[in-house]
Amino acid sequence: MTRARFARTIATMSRRPFVGGNWKMNTDLATGVALAQAIDSRWNQSQDAVDVVLFPPFPYLQAVGRAMSGGVVSLGAQDLSSEANGALTGEVSAEMLTDVGVTWVLVGHSERRHKLCEPNSVVADKFAMAIESGLSVVLCVGETQAERSAGQANHVVGRQLKSAFERVSPESLAKIVIAYEPVWAIGTGVVATPHDAEEAHQEIRGFIGSRYDPELAAGIRIVYGGSLAPGHAKTLFSVPGVDGGLVGGASLQANDFLSICSSAMIGIVAG
Ligand code: PGA
Secondary structure, three states, X not given: OOHHHHHHHHHHOOOOOEEEEEOOOOOOHHHHHHHHHHHHHHHHOOOOOOEEEEEOOHHHHHHHHHHOOOOOEEXXXXXXXXXXXXXXXXOOOHHHHHHOOOOEEEEOOHHHHHHOOOOHHHHHHHHHHHHHXXXXXXXXXXXXXXXXXXXXXXXXXHHHHHHHHOOOOHHHHHHEEEEEOOHHHOOOOOOOOHHHHHHHXXXXXXXXXXXXXXHHHHHOEEEEEOOOOHHHHHHHHOOOOOOEEEEOHHHHOHXXXXXXXXXXXXXXXXX
C-alpha cells in the first residue's frame, strides 16, 4: 500500500473512541464506589459511542464492579502478574482479575516502568499474559523528558513497542489499545502539543504497520495520556490519529471525567 493510500485508509477508518480513568493509588472504598456510581449512571444516560473504562485500585475492584450497572462502562485493573499463579507474594493474577469481573488491564504504565523499575521484558511478559487470558489491554508507552531532549523519543517508544509486540499475533490486536503517555506530561500539568501528539501517534501507527500490516495499523486505537483535563481534551481528541485518552488526575472528579468522555465523541473518525 502506498503512503498516500495508507493515509486515506486511516482517515476513513472508524475507530471507536476509548477513554480510561486511571485512579492510581487514590480514593478509599466509599469514595471509589461513589465515583464509579456517579460516572456509570450519568454515562449510561448518554450515548454508548465511546468505550469508557474505570481502573480503580485492586482492593476496590469488586465493590466498584458491583456499583456499576454492567452497561457501557467497563471495569479495568491497573496491573497484573506475568505469572498464572503460585508463590508470588503480593501479586495478582489475570484469572483473579477476570474472576471479579475485570475485563481490561493496564500494562507498562510509566509509573510502573520508572518508579517501580519494570523493564521492557517484564512489561512484555505481562502483556502476553493479559492477552492469553482474554483480557483487553491498554499498553502504555512514552519517553521521559531527558530522552525527548536527547532526540531519543521515537527510539525509546520504538523499543518499548518492539519488545511488547514480539509475541503478539495479529488476531489479538482488536483487544489492544496503545496509550501514548509522554512521562513529562503525566501528573505535571504540561500537555503534549497537538503537533507532538500527532507525530508520536503516527510513529506508533507506523510501527504497527511495519510489524503487521497497514490495514491492521489503521484499525488499532491509540490514545493520548498526560495531564488531560476538560479544557483541552477536545483539542487533543481532534488531532488526527488520536482515538481518545487515558486520564489520571481528572478521572477522580466525575464531572471532569464525564466532560472528557463526551469530548471523545468528536473523535469518532479521528483518522
Ligand atoms: P494524569 O495521568 O492525567 O494525572 O497526567 C495520566 C496517566 O498516568 O495515565
